[in-house]
Amino acid sequence: MSQSLFKRLSEEDQDEYYELFGEIVMCKPHLATDLDLIRYNINNGTHVYIREAPRVISGSGTTGLRTWEAALFMSNWLLSTYSQELVGKRVLELGTGTGLVSLALLKDRTEVSSLTITDGDSNLIDSLSTNFKLNEIPYPSPRINCHSLWWGQDDVPSSDVILAADVTYDSSVIPSLVQCISDGFRNGAQIALVAATVRNEETLRAFEEELNAQRIRWSIVEECKDPSQLAQTVWYPKVSPEIKLYGLYNDK
Numbered sequence: 001m002s003q004s005l006f007k008r009l010s011e012e013d014q015d016e017y018y019e020l021f022g023e024i025v026m027c028k029p030h031l032a033t034d035l036d037l038i039r040y041n042i043n044n045g046t047h048v049y050i051r052e053a054p055r056v057i058s059g060s061g062t063t064g065l066r067t068w069e070a071a072l073f074m075s076n077w078l079l080s081t082y083s084q085e086l087v088g089k090r091v092l093e094l095g096t097g098t099g100l101v102s103l104a105l106l107k108d109r110t111e112v113s114s115l116t117i118t119d120g121d122s123n124l125i126d127s128l129s130t131n132f133k134l135n136e137i138p139y140p141s142p143r144i145n146c147h148s149l150w151w152g153q154d155d156v157p158s159s160d161v162i163l164a165a166d167v168t169y170d171s172s173v174i175p176s177l178v179q180c181i182s183d184g185f186r187n188g189a190q191i192a193l194v195a196a197t198v199r200n201e202e203t204l205r206a207f208e209e210e211l212n213a214q215r216i217r218w219s220i221v222e223e224c225k226d227p228s229q230l231a232q233t234v235w236y237p238k239v240s241p242e243i244k245l246y247g248l249y250n251d252k
């Protein structure tokens with residue numbers, strides 16, 4: 001504010017201005033690990049609240065402390081295009097992180113017959129109860145099951161549809177991820193939908209090659225070159241890379 005404008009303020013307003021200025025000068029910067037409460041607006045009017053650490057890319061041995069763009073993309077796509085296909089189905093989510101994809105299905109009241117929400121990190125699974133409360137989703141519930149599941153090591157529960165967002169971020173995780181999906185197919189799943197952010201072409205090539213090696217048929221169901229240009233109610237950072245949604249099919 002210019003000096004002449006400031007002088008024209010009443011004494012009371014000047015005091016208030018000084019107080020506000022003092023608060024701004026004194027306020028501490030956010031720590032990377034600080035938690036925020038974020039409201040995600042999914043396209044069809046569904047809102048999902050998540051308490052998360054949005055400034056943490058990787059911490060405490062996981063990349064799941066914040067919600068990633070692929071989960072936003074997948075939630076939006078599921079609720080606007082695919083929710084009817086999920087009615088009556090047993091759905092299994094892998095690598096849920098903060099849980100956006102599953103929470104969006106529950107908040108939208110998609111009538112799945114059951115939803116099993118998993119991640120290799122058991123602390124993330126424990127944190128889900130906070131996000132259930134924030135979204136007024138009754139839990140425990142006979143339809144919802146949350147537990148840790150480490151790909152390629154733990155038993156994969158039977159399901160009809162497997163969902164996973166941003167689980168192809170590093171080529172070291174690809175073989176165990178594909179193994180886990182393949183186990184899921186052996187236990188009844190007919191399709192797996194995997195939303196992948198294209199941070200590194202090599203990593204996705206490794207994913208596609210592993211699928212080919214395991215003779216899993218796949219296709220790109222949807223792809224978006226520049227998520228920040230999408231006319232959606234969810235917000236993507238300007239620099240969001242391309243996102244691809246893979247469909248993997250159980251032909252056996």
Ligand SMILES: C[S@@+](CC[C@H](N)C(=O)[O-])C[C@H]1O[C@@H](n2cnc3c(N)ncnc32)[C@H](O)[C@@H]1O
Pocket residue numbers: 062063064065066067068069070071072094095096097098099100119120121124149150151164165166167169173176
């Ligand atoms: C990049 S985060 C994505 C989280 C969430 N799906 C999203 O898109 O916001 C990857 C998630 O996969 C989980 N994860 C990584 N490797 C895993 C493994 N081998 N077994 C099970 N979960 C794993 C991490 O704990 C993390 O929550």
